[in-house]
Every structure is written in structure tokens, then in C-alpha cells.
Amino acid sequence: MTETIELALKALEAQLNQPLETALEACARCGICAEACHYYRAEPRVEHIPAHRAEQLRSVYRYEHDFLSRMFPVWTRAEKLDETTLANLTEIAFSQCTLCRRCTVNCPLGVDTPLMMRAIRAMATAAGTAPEILVMLADAAIEKGNDPSFYKEMFLEQIADMEKQLREITGDENAGIPVEKQGAKILYVPLAGAHTILPPAVVFNAAKEDWTLSIFEASNYGVFLADVNRARQVAKRIVDEANRLGVKEIVISECGHAYACYRWDVPNWFAGRFDFKVRSLIEVLAEYIAEGKIKVDPTGIPESVTYHDSCNLARNGGLLEEPRYVLKNIVGDFREMTPNKAGALSLRRRRRDRCARRICRTKNRRRQTQGGPNQKHRCAGGRCCVRELPPADRRPERALQLERPCYRTDGSGRPRDAAAQTPARGGGGASFRRGTGWNSKDLGRV
């Protein structure tokens, strides 16, 4: 057995806990999960059935752990792990599954296929077969945390430029983007780039929020690698920053996977050192509108708009009503899609990949056949979808609508100031849990 295979098997063993063993054992191969997978919908092939994907790991697991499979490998197609199988597993887990959990929800047994795909990703990372670029991005992020001084000056310079723009947009000379503000209530963690800093800054200033901007980005490539060690190191930068500044809450930008990481994973990695409330920016926006902290124009966006849920925010995070509440308050004609939750964004696939393009075409067709309302993607991963959209939908104005779910931009590309919109919507503490029209039955279509 080569060292690569040994490392991969060791990583599998290390992860083999009750939920993973359950996922590996429970499948009855009924095939009912097929249509739940976007890859299958785009290219209906047996290889794209979630159960088939999981079987590739199961065959390795059975060879190591199942009595009957060791005696008669042919009986259960058990296979000893070798380089070819590992390469195939790596391809499946990184390029043919977005870990959206749509198959889990649609499985009569509730088999957690993404958990198995994560296990494969961890095996590949340990064995050194994971995509090099993800490793590189995770390591670069860790490097930023080790010594932020090498870019801090440039970062602060950029923020100063953005502050100027902010003041132009809001017309408020006192509007600012505080960085490293000791004792602020909220630590807002953006993605790298102005598009996730400037629009929220407009809103935070309008709401007169006590906030500070993180000097790090919310993305965590360690999570993509299922490498807890790297993921912890990437997250530690923000955990340390929040502790150092003494904030009460961490608000994560639009990024679905970053929200899932800080909301659901980080508390487990930093138990005892992480007492912060974690919310997505969308929850904060909903609260501001509901409590009347910002006033928005209910007809601000006259076109009909629909909403495409993000798998990480909705199916894996329960954020179903908040985005709809926000949209219904800023959109004149909001319509639900049927099925209304296509799920799986974050198509981390190569751009030229035929299958990924077809997935987006499938989504697009669904949207177009229902009156063609503009579609709002909720997570940053949606940008990956946008790239895959047909050229007609990649027009700048359409792309802006797709990429910036809550902040419309005028022709100049500047975000509109939500607070400057009139008339005031009578929020006054109305709960955004009420009256949003979300029906739990719809989740079945997830």
C-alpha cells in the first residue's frame, strides 16, 4: 500500500463516527434521490445519482469493514482503495457534488450523502490529491492571519477610499467604515472586495449601527477541503479579532458557506472561546426593516422578482423567511418559483464544464417559464452560477441584479441608499416571521 493510500484510509478511519457510518450503511439503493440532484437533472446519467456517488466510497468502506464484502467482494462490489479509485473519488467529491443536501432531504432514509462527500474531501486533502488551488487559497488565508501587517496599510487605504464613496452615496459627512473599533457591537465580516463592503456600510450607517469591519474575509477554503485543521486556522483569525475587539456579534456577508462555517462549525471548533452570536447579513437586514431602523421603498424595484434560495442559508441554515421578508419590502412584485427552492448554488466547477452550464440552464429555464421574473441569488456562491449563465443573462445590469440581492444599483453602479428610499414602511417591530407567505410544505420541493 502506498503512502498516499495509507493516508487516505487513515483519514477515513479518523472520521468514521456514528453519523458517517450510518450514511455508509443506510442506503437501500432505491434510486429515488436521482432527480434531487442538479447534476442528474442536467445530465441524467447513473453516475450522477447521489446514491451512485456515495457507492464509490461505500465500496472502499465495505472492503475495510464489512464481513461479507471481505469474503465475497463481488457480492457488494467492494474494492480495495488504490490510486485510480482515490482519483475517481476526489473528482466526484470536489467536482460532482456541491454538498447542498437536496438528496438527503429527498431520501426516504435521510442518507447524508454530503457527509460522505466531505469524508472523501478530507481523505483527498490528507493524501494530497485535493485540488491544489483550494489548498493554496486556504494557505494564503492562513498567511494573512499570521501577519496582517503586510497588507493592513493598503487595506486601510482602500477603506479610506471606500469611505469617500460612502459619503458621496449617502450624502452624510459623518458616514464611516470603522475598522478595528474596540468594543463595537457588531463585527461585520465581508468577502474580499468592495461589493460586500460598501453596500452593507450604507445600511449600517443608515441604521446607526455600532459596527466595525473585519480586516479578514469570511470565505474559508479549509471548509471546502473538509480540512478541519486548515479551516480552524482560517476561522481563528476572525475568532481572535472578535475576542480582541470584544464585540457581541459576528455578522457574515452574503456568503452562504461562510455563514454555515461560522454559524454551525466554528462554535464546535472553538468551544469556550466563542460566545458570539453569529448572524447572516440577511437576518440583520430583516431585523432593521422589521424594527424600522431603516426605511425602504416597497416599490423600489418595480420589476417582478423571484428568489433562488441558497443551500447553505436555507436548507442547511433555516434562513427561509428573512430573505423573503426583505425582498417583499423592497420589491413591488415578488413571486415564488415553483419549485421555489432550487438549492445548490456554489457550483465550484470549471467554467467550461458542460454539466455545470446545463445545471444553470435548467435553473434558468425554470425561471423563464414562470413569467421570467428577475432572479435573486442569495449567496456569494451564486456568482459562480452567474458565470455559468447564458451570455444574455450575463449582461451587466442583469448580473448586478443577480449578484446583489438586496441592494439595487442605479445606472452608475452605485448602491442605492436604502435609508433614502421613501415612503417609510410601517415596520414598527413587526416580526419578520409573520406574513412572509412562506409555507413549510414548499420545503418538500427543496
Add this chain to the structure above:
Amino acid sequence: MSDSPKLTLDFKGLLCPMPVVKIAQAIKQVQVGELIEAVATDPGVMADIPAWTRSTGHELVALEKQDGKTFRFVVKRVK
């Protein structure tokens, strides 16, 4: 070894992490000691490119803001 870049790339309009992804792909196309020059519009490169060179061991020869909107950087392949 030459002081003029072997490759000149345009990353305008690409958002994080694409400039890093692209430069990581491009670095394989040049020999050790050769330079790549790139221009990007995402301000994230000001932090991401230095972080990438530090973690990969390549050399950041230049990094500058050009006209308030674009960022130019030059990277040398070291290994």
C-alpha cells in the same frame, strides 16, 4: 532571466478569489525566474496576492494602485 514580464494578464472584472486562481495557474506557464505582470480591478488583490506569494514562496516584485481603480502587480516564479 529577463526583467520584462514573460506573461501579461488582464484580471479586470474578476472578483476574489479568481485573480489568485488565475495567477496560480499562470505561474506554471513560466520558467523559474520569469515574471508575470497582471492588472486587476478587485481591491482584494492588494491583500490576496502578497498572501499568496508568501504562502507559496514566489516573489512579489511589485504591487501598486494605478489610477484609483486598477491594481498592477508583478510576480516572479521562484520555484
Add this chain to the structure above:
Amino acid sequence: MLIFQLLAFAGLAAGLYGIYLRYAETRRRALPVDKSPVKGNISHGIAYAFTTGMMPWAKESTRIHLIAYLRGIGFHIGIFAAIGTVILSPFWEWFPPLLSWTLSWVLFLGALLGAAGGLMRIAEHNLRGLSLPDDHFAVWLTTLFIAVTGLGLVNEAFVVPMYLVGAVTFTYVPLGKIRHCLYFFFSRTFFGKFFGRRGVFPHPEAVQ
């Protein structure tokens, strides 16, 4: 007759013991403790996973494959009816005729649905691609078990085959794919815990 009956019960005991060993093995593995703050309600999530979440209308997949899902449910009812029938075989003579009659029809229908499932695994392209030899064997073995149990109930000539097939089926449960009967409970529990904790299932009805 008694010897075959004892053989079936020995098979049942072996199967149960094997399932217990599987259960113990899985329980020995680590159970991760989730320390993230709860958004929804874990126990409601688990309750949902075993009740309304199993309803045919609760999922897109079961709505698309309604017939296949109902076929599966009918087949599984047949399996459990057959197990009960064999366990209660010492008391058959006290069964009211209506019960025997109903039971035998449930079993025949279950066997029919099982055979349909077995044929689907051969005929349907996706299912054929997914199925292992283990799957084909398990579905036909179980179908045969349900069928001979139904026949045994109405015709004494089939009682010995019923005990023999029963013994093989019970013994095979922990060895092959039929052990998903154990992991069903683990899986739905973890499903309920995960989605319940995150406030995804059951999601409160929005107030209109």
C-alpha cells in the same frame, strides 16, 4: 415440523443477535456533540423525521416516484407482516379465519410488490446501474419469504418451505443490505437532529 420451526426461530435469534452486534459496533463509534447554538427544536425535528417527513407528499422525490414509494411501503408492510406471522406460527390455530385470510392477502400483495421491485431493479436502467448482487438477492429472498409465508398460512404444504426460507432470510439480515432496517432508525434520527437543530424541519407555518 417442530425442527423446521426451531430452525426458523434459531435464524431469527441469529439475525437479531447480528443486528445487535451491528448496533453495538456503530454505537461504539464517536457521536459528535454539536455545540452550535440551536435555532429550531431538535426533538421536533426527530419527531418530524419519523412522522410527517415520511409522508409521500412531504418530499419532491416521493411525489415524482409516488407509485414506486407506495410500492416500497406495501412491500415493507408485507415484510413485517411475514415476520409477525412466522413468530406467531405456534398460535396459528387460534387465529380467527378473517385474520388468516386478511394476513394472507397482505402477504400476497407484499410479495407481488416485492417481485415488482425485483423486476424494476433488473428492467429500469438507473436501478440496474445502482444495484449490487446483494440488492438483487435481498429483494428476491425477501419476496420469496413473504410469498411462502402467505402460502404457508393457507396451505400446510408450504409451512416447511416457509420456515426454511425464513431461517435463511433472518440470518441474512445483518449480513447484507437488509440491515438498513437498523440504520433507518439511526439515519432518520440524525436527519431530525440536524434539520431540527437548524430550524429547517419542521419549519413553522408562516402566518398569512
